Amino acid sequence: MSKVENIDPKTGPNGSAEFPTPYLGRTVRMVSEFQNVDMNQSPHPKNQRGELGKPLFNWYHNTVSKDPLTRVSAPNHFADRRHFLSTVVNQAAKGNVNPKKVPVGDPAAMARHIKAVAHYMGADIVRVAKAHPSFLYASGGGRYVQDGTAKDEYSAYTPEQLARQFPYIVVATTAWDYNKLQAHRHLIGDAAYHISQIKGNMILKALEGYIKELGYTALRGVAIPQAAGIASGVGELGRNGLVISKDYGARVHMPDPIMTDLPLEADAPLDIGVDDFCKVCRKCANTCPTNSIPVGDKVVHNGIEKYKINWLTCYKLRPYVHDHWGSCLTCAAVCPYTKPKTWWHNVATSALHYCPFVLRPVLVKFLKWIDDEFWGLVRNARVTWLGYDSGVKPGEHACTVAGCNASHEKAGAKAVAGNVGYYAPLKENTNRFVKREP
Numbered sequence: 001m002s003k004v005e006n007i008d009p010k011t012g013p014n015g016s017a018e019f020p021t022p023y024l025g026r027t028v029r030m031v032s033e034f035q036n037v038d039m040n041q042s043p044h045p046k047n048q049r050g051e052l053g054k055p056l057f058n059w060y061h062n063t064v065s066k067d068p069l070t071r072v073s074a075p076n077h078f079a080d081r082r083h084f085l086s087t088v089v090n091q092a093a094k095g096n097v098n099p100k101k102v103p104v105g106d107p108a109a110m111a112r113h114i115k116a117v118a119h120y121m122g123a124d125i126v127r128v129a130k131a132h133p134s135f136l137y138a139s140g141g142g143r144y145v146q147d148g149t150a151k152d153e154y155s156a157y158t159p160e161q162l163a164r165q166f167p168y169i170v171v172a173t174t175a176w177d178y179n180k181l182q183a184h185r186h187l188i189g190d191a192a193y194h195i196s197q198i199k200g201n202m203i204l205k206a207l208e209g210y211i212k213e214l215g216y217t218a219l220r221g222v223a224i225p226q227a228a229g230i231a232s233g234v235g236e237l238g239r240n241g242l243v244i245s246k247d248y249g250a251r252v253h254m255p256d257p258i259m260t261d262l263p264l265e266a267d268a269p270l271d272i273g274v275d276d277f278c279k280v281c282r283k284c285a286n287t288c289p290t291n292s293i294p295v296g297d298k299v300v301h302n303g304i305e306k307y308k309i310n311w312l313t314c315y316k317l318r319p320y321v322h323d324h325w326g327s328c329l330t331c332a333a334v335c336p337y338t339k340p341k342t343w344w345h346n347v348a349t350s351a352l353h354y355c356p357f358v359l360r361p362v363l364v365k366f367l368k369w370i371d372d373e374f375w376g377l378v379r380n381a382r383v384t385w386l387g388y389d390s391g392v393k394p395g396e397h398a399c400t401v402a403g404c405n406a407s408h409e410k411a412g413a414k415a416v417a418g419n420v421g422y423y424a425p426l427k428e429n430t431n432r433f434v435k436r437e438p
């Protein structure tokens with residue numbers, strides 16, 4: 001038997017009587033020894049220290065976007081950082097916990113209440129994970145709060161100590177607008193992505209304050225968003241390395257979640273057939289302009305069996321496209337799960353959920369065929385919004401206002417012929433306007 005098959009699924013190499021190996025659904029398995037991730041080794045901190053090369057360092061520190069909407073919504077490309085709301089929110093002083101604790105007799109009722117509050121604040125999906133040490137960043141590395149600091153009396157706690165004292169992780173997500181995402185690799189797609197990110201930061205900050213006002217601790221920057229998102233059933237992990245949700249597919253942000261001692265009832269991982277779908281689909285891998293997504297099988301990386309994307313090649317694209325757009329998002333946009341929240345989308349994901357495992361390959365092939373027929377490999381929809389036009393070749397904007405990169409079609413910008421979007425051809429084999437066999 002392989003090392004993987006020898007693992008006791010209950011306690012496993014990362015499990016103990018106190019913290020059994022967590023069940024993470026069908027897309028991710030903990031199969032061998034896991035080392036907690038040092039947040040200092042994640043992409044943005046490495047880039048801030050200049051460890052990813054000069055082009056990325058300069059992109060991160062020394063570029064001001066030509067586009068005014070990008071300057072207020074995307075991190076680090078502003079002319080004045082005070083215009084970027086997340087900076088203000090993340091650097092705000094931490095509030096104290098209200099000494100008058102609200103008693104919680106029914107954790108399930110409190111979980112429903114917290115979800116209702118977060119939804120009212122604007123969150124699209126809210127779930128609760130039971131905390132496990134493996135979901136947390138390594139101790140001693142500091143907290144992950146972009147552009148902010150979070151020092152408190154728990155900063156030196158080990159992951160086990162944190163999971164013991166704060167047994168729940170509240171995950172609240174915001175979804176990107178479906179129609180604007182069709183103009184990915186464009187300033188329109190960037191706006192959908194970045195503005196929902198800001199909304200997520202605001203919601204999580206408000207929810208953190210709400211939990212403290214109830215008399216309980218709320219910690220940020222300690223839990224890995226994807227781990228908590230998968231454990232709590234926000235979604236399953238796709239081949240594209242993204243959390244894929246039932247209602248919004250891959251178009252969800254995974255903001256920094258809240259770890260708390262507020263008594264709650266935890267949710268379970270989701271099953272919407274992502275594991276079955278990714279085995280045959282590969283749309284994300286076929287369209288990724290940097291070939292960062294694997295076409296092969298899952299691998300074991302740091303004790304976790306999953307599809308492993310090459311985040312470095314994905315990340316390194318950014319400085320070279322900065323003049324035209326910021327975030328690629330192709331792997332999120334092309335995923336068959338990324339659809340509008342409609343009855344037919346709900347029917348498809350529910351069918352996958354209830355379909356017996358043995359019949360799923362047949363159902364997946366049928367749904368993939370429908371997806372190919374109606375949407376193709378990449379949707380070619382032309383999107384116009386606020387004067388921006390995804391049918392205009394980047395750089396051929398006609399606006400004469402200094403500093404504005406919007407195309408403002410009435411001002412005479414040249415549109416690409418036909419009702420299609422324009423995508424800079426980043427790799428020859430992408431062929432995104434040609435229908436291909438799966």
Ligand code: SF4
Nearest residue numbers: 288314328329330331
């Ligand atoms: S964001 Fe773009 S470059 Fe990065 S993995 Fe997804 S498709 Fe590839």
Ligand code: SF4
Nearest residue numbers: 238278281282284335
């Ligand atoms: S595009 Fe296909 S292979 Fe990629 S994550 Fe979505 S379902 Fe999986």
